[in-house]
Amino acid sequence: MPVFIFIDHSEGHVKKASLEALSYGAALAAQLGTSAQGILLGTISSNPAELGKYGINKVFHAAQESLNRLDAQVYARLIADTVSAAGDSVVVFSHNTSGKAVAPRVAVRLKAGLVTGAVALPDTQKGFVVKKNVFSGKAFAYIAINTPFKVIGLNPNAYAIKEGTGSAQVVALTASVPPSKVNVVSVTAASGQVPLTEAELVVSGGRGLKGPENWGIVEDLARVLGAATACSRPVADAHWRPHNEHVGQTGIAIAPNLYIAIGISGAIQHLAGVNRSKVIVVINKDPEAPFFKAADYGIVGDAFEVVPKMIEAVKRLKS
Ligand SMILES: Cc1cc2nc3c(=O)[nH]c(=O)nc-3n(C[C@H](O)[C@H](O)[C@H](O)COP(=O)(O)OP(=O)(O)OC[C@H]3O[C@@H](n4cnc5c(N)ncnc54)[C@H](O)[C@@H]3O)c2cc1C
Numbered sequence: 001m002p003v004f005i006f007i008d009h010s011e012g013h014v015k016k017a018s019l020e021a022l023s024y025g026a027a028l029a030a031q032l033g034t035s036a037q038g039i040l041l042g043t044i045s046s047n048p049a050e051l052g053k054y055g056i057n058k059v060f061h062a063a064q065e066s067l068n069r070l071d072a073q074v075y076a077r078l079i080a081d082t083v084s085a086a087g088d089s090v091v092v093f094s095h096n097t098s099g100k101a102v103a104p105r106v107a108v109r110l111k112a113g114l115v116t117g118a119v120a121l122p123d124t125q126k127g128f129v130v131k132k133n134v135f136s137g138k139a140f141a142y143i144a145i146n147t148p149f150k151v152i153g154l155n156p157n158a159y160a161i162k163e164g165t166g167s168a169q170v171v172a173l174t175a176s177v178p179p180s181k182v183n184v185v186s187v188t189a190a191s192g193q194v195p196l197t198e199a200e201l202v203v204s205g206g207r208g209l210k211g212p213e214n215w216g217i218v219e220d221l222a223r224v225l226g227a228a229t230a231c232s233r234p235v236a237d238a239h240w241r242p243h244n245e246h247v248g249q250t251g252i253a254i255a256p257n258l259y260i261a262i263g264i265s266g267a268i269q270h271l272a273g274v275n276r277s278k279v280i281v282v283i284n285k286d287p288e289a290p291f292f293k294a295a296d297y298g299i300v301g302d303a304f305e306v307v308p309k310m311i312e313a314v315k316r317l318k319s
Contacts, residue, residue: 003029004083005056005092006075006102007038012045015198017094017156019054024159025092026055028121032090038168039079042067052168054161062173069187070098071180076105081175084110088148095153097197103153113145116153136249136272157255157276196245199228202256202277204247206232206270208263208284208303212240217307218262224314230254232264248273262303266291283307 005025008018022038029036038059040048048059060082067074079102083089091106093099095116107114115130119140123129127144130152134141196202203222205215222229229245236246247254249272259277263284264270271294274280282295285302292298299306 001032001088001090002034002086003032003036003090003092004079004086005036005038006079006094006099007040007048007051007059008094008096008098009040009042009044010198012043014044014046014051015094015096016161016200017096017099017154017198019161020156020159021092021094021099021154022051022054022056023162024121024154025090026162027159028090028092030055031121031124037086039082039173041075041078041173042069048170049167052166053164055164055166056168059168059170060173061170062175062177064177066177069184070101071182072098072101072105073182074178074180075102076109077178078173078175080106080109082173083149090150090152093151093153095155099153103151107149107151110149110151111147112149112151113143113147114151114153115143115145118152118154119158121159122152133276136268137275155255155276157257157278194226194228196228196230196247196252196254199254199256201225201227201258201260202230202247202254202274203227203260203262204230204232204264204274205235205241205262206264207234208265209235209240214304215241217303217311220311221260221262221307221314224311224318227258227260228256232267232270261291261295262307264291265289266294 003025005022008015026036036056038056040059040061048061093103117132118130120131129142129144132141205218230247231241231245233246235241236243249269253273255276257278259274260281279296281297282291283299283303283306287300
């Protein structure tokens with residue numbers, strides 16, 4: 001039962017979440033005593049053979065430039081065809097935006113059991129049981145997959161990247177690319193900013209900042225740290241910040257290494273989108289703010305006094 005891993009990339013670079021999925025897939029293959037094989041659709045700036053250092057033996061590569069843009073239906077077809085040719089297998093995706101779009105489609109094509117939001121390697125002692133987050137990270141569920149094909153969506157930041165020295169055999173995927181049912185008219189990429197879903201560091205502001213005119217301190221702290229900016233929902237609803245910065249249950253779910261929340265109360269709907277962050281720092285003038293319960297570090301104080309001091313401290317540290 002080989003393990004296949006979908007290799008997600010953007011602007012020529014394999015995404016960090018995908019490197020985690022490769023490491024996870026390689027460890028799973030070792031656990032099952034089988035091989036780990038990547039599937040790469042489109043082109044990347046480095047040699048795909050180098051992905052062997054994340055523990056995979058082979059990379060199936062469809063190098064057509066037209067595949068650089070994610071088309072979930074086309075991707076699902078190519079991945080399902082490649083996997084089904086190998087017989088019973090496990091397919092690993094990162095549970096990021098691309099994985100969320102493609103994994104369920106692949107599962108349908110393969111008639112596979114699907115578990116998304118996985119947070120650990122499956123228990124394969126008796127059957128195939130995957131641990132996943134449920135209720136916005138408040139509990140775990142253990143789901144047994146009983147179908148011959150199995151599809152897993154791994155939560156970003158749930159499995160550490162393991163880098164070695166190996167090299168992968170690159171096998172050209174020659175299957176013809178099915179015609180797309182989607183006609184993309186234009187693409188507008190956010191420029192000059194770290195994309196929120198990829199960011200290692202995020203500085204986020206809430207209603208405690210009083211108005212859009214005060215966002216300078218959030219942006220300045222983000223700039224000195226090299227972080228992306230985010231916000232709570234009421235802030236986006238009030239048009240203080242664009243909606244693509246809104247994190248939470250109804251916004252983007254993120255899992256950075258560091259999340260700094262400034263003037264955000266920590267409502268459960270906000271936490272649902274940020275509680276997978278590795279380290280959470282909360283700055284709030286109310287010591288009773290619920291966010292402090294989820295924080296690794298808390299600063300009780302006025303954001304307008306605390307944040308400028310933090311900016312100066314980071315500048316000093318960097319100089
Ligand atoms: C179905 C549903 C879905 C939702 N989805 C989301 C979602 O996806 N994301 C989301 O964020 N919310 C969501 N919400 C809204 C959520 O319930 C909260 O209302 C919202 O998160 C509160 O935003 P806030 O913390 O910025 O504002 P407030 O709750 O108004 O909190 C402001 C905080 O700033 C602090 N503060 C004030 N002044 C200062 C100062 N000078 N210095 C430091 N701290 C200060 C206050 O003590 C307070 O804790 C949803 C709600 C519902 C019902």
